[in-house]
Amino acid sequence: xxxxxxxxxxxxxxxxxxxxxxKLYAQDAAQPAPNVVVNSDGTVQIPSYAxxxxxxxxxxxxxxxxxxxxxxxxxxxxxQDQGVPRFMKRYLERDEALFALERKDVSLGGxxxxxxxxxxxxxxxxxxxxLINLHGGGFSGCWPGCAELESMPISALMKIKVVTVxxxxxxxxxxxxxxxxxxxxxxxxxxxxxxxDIGIYGCSAGGMLTAMSxxxxxxxxxxxxxxVGIYCASAGAFGGDATYIAFPFGEGRMxxxxxxxxxxxxxFGGTDMKDPxxxxxxxxxxxxxxxxxxxxTGTRDFAMSGTIHxxxxxxxxxxxxxxxxxxxLFHGFFYNADVPESQDAFNVMISFFxxxxxxx
Amino acid sequence: xxxxxxxxxxxxxxxxxxxxxxKLYAQDAAQPAPNVVVNSDGTVQIPSYAxxxxxxxxxxxxxxxxxxxxxxxxxxxxxQDQGVPRFMKRYLERDEALFALERKDVSLGGxxxxxxxxxxxxxxxxxxxxLINLHGGGFSGCWPGCAELESMPISALMKIKVVTVxxxxxxxxxxxxxxxxxxxxxxxxxxxxxxxDIGIYGCSAGGMLTAMSxxxxxxxxxxxxxxVGIYCASAGAFGGDATYIAFPFGEGRMxxxxxxxxxxxxxFGGTDMKDPxxxxxxxxxxxxxxxxxxxxTGTRDFAMSGTIHxxxxxxxxxxxxxxxxxxxLFHGFFYNADVPESQDAFNVMISFFxxxxxxx
Numbered sequence: 224x225x226x227x228x229x230x231x232x233x234x235x236x237x238x239x240x241x242x243x244x245x246k247l248y249a250q251d252a253a254q255p256a257p258n259v260v261v262n263s264d265g266t267v268q269i270p271s272y273a274x275x276x277x278x279x280x281x282x283x284x285x286x287x288x289x290x291x292x293x294x295x296x297x298x299x300x301x302x303q304d305q306g307v308p309r310f311m312k313r314y315l316e317r318d319e320a321l322f323a324l325e326r327k328d329v330s331l332g333g334x335x336x337x338x339x340x341x342x343x344x345x346x347x348x349x350x351x352x353x354l355i356n357l358h359g360g361g362f363s364g365c366w367p368g369c370a371e372l373e374s375m376p377i378s379a380l381m382k383i384k385v386v387t388v389x390x391x392x393x394x395x396x397x398x399x400x401x402x403x404x405x406x407x408x409x410x411x412x413x414x415x416x417x418x419x420d421i422g423i424y425g426c427s428a429g430g431m432l433t434a435m436s437x438x439x440x441x442x443x444x445x446x447x448x449x450x451v452g453i454y455c456a457s458a459g460a461f462g463g464d465a466t467y468i469a470f471p472f473g474e475g476r477m478x479x480x481x482x483x484x485x486x487x488x489x490x491f492g493g494t495d496m497k498d499p500x501x502x503x504x505x506x507x508x509x510x511x512x513x514x515x516x517x518x519x520t521g522t523r524d525f526a527m528s529g530t531i532h533x534x535x536x537x538x539x540x541x542x543x544x545x546x547x548x549x550x551x552l553f554h555g556f557f558y559n560a561d562v563p564e565s566q567d568a569f570n571v572m573i574s575f576f577x578x579x580x581x582x583x
Numbered sequence: 584x585x586x587x588x589x590x591x592x593x594x595x596x597x598x599x600x601x602x603x604x605x606k607l608y609a610q611d612a613a614q615p616a617p618n619v620v621v622n623s624d625g626t627v628q629i630p631s632y633a634x635x636x637x638x639x640x641x642x643x644x645x646x647x648x649x650x651x652x653x654x655x656x657x658x659x660x661x662x663q664d665q666g667v668p669r670f671m672k673r674y675l676e677r678d679e680a681l682f683a684l685e686r687k688d689v690s691l692g693g694x695x696x697x698x699x700x701x702x703x704x705x706x707x708x709x710x711x712x713x714l715i716n717l718h719g720g721g722f723s724g725c726w727p728g729c730a731e732l733e734s735m736p737i738s739a740l741m742k743i744k745v746v747t748v749x750x751x752x753x754x755x756x757x758x759x760x761x762x763x764x765x766x767x768x769x770x771x772x773x774x775x776x777x778x779x780d781i782g783i784y785g786c787s788a789g790g791m792l793t794a795m796s797x798x799x800x801x802x803x804x805x806x807x808x809x810x811v812g813i814y815c816a817s818a819g820a821f822g823g824d825a826t827y828i829a830f831p832f833g834e835g836r837m838x839x840x841x842x843x844x845x846x847x848x849x850x851f852g853g854t855d856m857k858d859p860x861x862x863x864x865x866x867x868x869x870x871x872x873x874x875x876x877x878x879x880t881g882t883r884d885f886a887m888s889g890t891i892h893x894x895x896x897x898x899x900x901x902x903x904x905x906x907x908x909x910x911x912l913f914h915g916f917f918y919n920a921d922v923p924e925s926q927d928a929f930n931v932m933i934s935f936f937x938x939x940x941x942x943x
Contacts, residue, residue, distance in 0.1 A: 265636040265649035276625040289625035
């Protein structure tokens with residue numbers, strides 16, 4: 224869309240709320256817009272409609288989002304081979320080409336990790352610092368696929384050591400196995416690093432586990448780390464508007480009508496989901512002790528609402544929360560390092576940890 | 584929705600991107616979800632569907648959003664009486680009951696303003712500070728309705744003087760009349776206040792004018808103020824996903840299919856919309872000189888995409904941008920001071936100016 228058209232749209236939109244809207248709509252009377260029905264409980268029934276890609280996306284991202292929605296419609300492409308969803312394979316190949324890293328298999332506190340270091344060396348100021356990555360994958364997979372995609376760009380671009388944790392997942396393991404594993408790795412790293420020099424971050428299940436780990440540390444005598452990143456995730460429930468935006472806009476399918484019963488949920492089977500160790504959002508006291516927290520999402524991410532709600536609650540509790548949302552992008556969009564928006568997100572992540580680690 | 588259900592949904596959503604989604608959908612095979620069609624240009628064709636209120640809203644906000652969507656469907660209620668949209672009248676009455684303020688008609692630099700001071704007195708630390716409010720209303724109305732709703736809660740709750748500017752609007756006046764008026768008021772206030780002690784903020788057209796004013800000051804020999812708030816607005820184009828979310832989800836109607844030509848747009852008629860004085864987003868150099876900037880929006884605000892894109896661009900230019908997004912809430916939601924989410928937004932606004940004014 225040319226800029227003049229876009230800016231014309233601005234003014235229409237600015238006028239949308241006020242009296243002129245009546246006039247604007249009257250001009251379109253020959254083709255009346257189909258009605259949205261507002262029910263008494265506030266549910267809106269929306270007629271079938273077409274939604275284009277976000278006008279704010281880069282050309283590369285436009286191709287990326289189109290491809291992603293089509294891939295999400297193919298059940299074969301979301302299957303995992305050795306912990307790597309098929310549609311993510313090409314992102315992993317690109318990371319291997321782009322980022323010169325040394326990867327070591329390391330056991331830390333008895334837990335398996337991959338430890339990445341940039342071949343060009345760790346920067347002077349980052350020698351005293353380390354990042355722990357907790358990978359996405361619904362607590363039931365995506366090791367090592369998601370772990371590598373979340374760790375490699377950050378280790379290389381920030382010139383820092385990143386330890387990504389092969390924490391225990393469902394359905395074979397149950398809560399709190401993953402929290403225990405994160406605590407074991409953290410305790411081991413505390414022998415070398417000060418807590419204020421350790422950052423923890425993750426996307427999706429890994430973002431949720433980052434929040435859960437903070438609650439776990441608080442209740443198990445461990446110090447709070449210097450800063451954390453909760454990406455494409457919440458410190459509690461997801462839900463909200465994002466369910467109804469992200470699936471049709473970002474995944475090419477309708478939202479699930481009936482979530483299966485909790486007993487089917489693998490890792491959290493038998494768990495009291497109200498427990499603040501699972502959902503720190505349920506405890507204002509625990510939230511208030513969060514360190515500086517970076518929150519990242521996109522408007523087509525099914526975790527958007529949970530992410531922004533976490534920002535709102537942390538802010539209310541006096542925590543230094545920093546939120547950034549990318550328009551038109553979906554859950555875990557930055558797994559593709561070639562897209563300019565992913566590079567912007569990496570820069571935000573790196574700047575955040577650089578500003579917030581080691582400052583206590 | 585009970586918490587257990589919400590948290591069950593979390594895990595479903597976490598699993599959505601990965602292999603388990605295939606299985607989850609298979610369980611629902613008896614009632615297959617209607618298909619979303621993804622076109623080759625990335626446009627999605629979404630079947631008719633029902634969207635409930637956000638699960639994150641307070642009970643008061645649920646009623647508020649339901650009422651708002653119904654009111655937006657009534658052309659009579661969006662009409663203005665003496666600059667007050669009819670549906671906003673009750674919010675104004677509540678502000679008058681809630682906030683004890685002294686309002687003065689003051690001409691500053693030849694421009695008409697209302698100047699609010701709390702009857703309980705300006706706080707000691709705010710005696711050297713002042714806020715300028717630039718009201719919403721599409722550059723064509725909503726004085727004094729929007730001006731009062733944006734100024735009264737902040738003046739009373741922050742215990743600070745707020746000057747809200749009756750700037751010239753369209754269609755009788757054209758760009759840059761409003762920017763000139765803001766500059767005249769600002770120049771007058773600079774005789775009493777230091778620039779770092781002056782904050783500027785506004786919602787919708789007023790948020791856009793806040794950004795435009797910064798560009799105007801930079802090119803007309805005026806210093807940069809201490810901090811600004813761009814609410815429900817962008818420093819450039821709106822557009823993006825929000826157009827397709829906010830109208831059906833937040834205004835009870837479909838997005839306009841064909842924006843009218845630019846010549847119909849009143850205040851910007853005949854203006855080159857690429858001009859950075861209209862759209863600062865077009866100039867990285869101007870953006871880089873923005874002071875700390877607070878950005879506020881909601882997921883059902885048609886300005887959401889523009890607001891979050893402004894945050895992303897400011898952040899990229901090294902500006903201290905602070906973004907907060909409320910789930911399930913619409914354009915200018917905080918005009919209703921009774922809703923808990925509005926009170927949270929006021930607290931964020933007050934804390935932001937308190938932290939950022941007078942710190943240079």
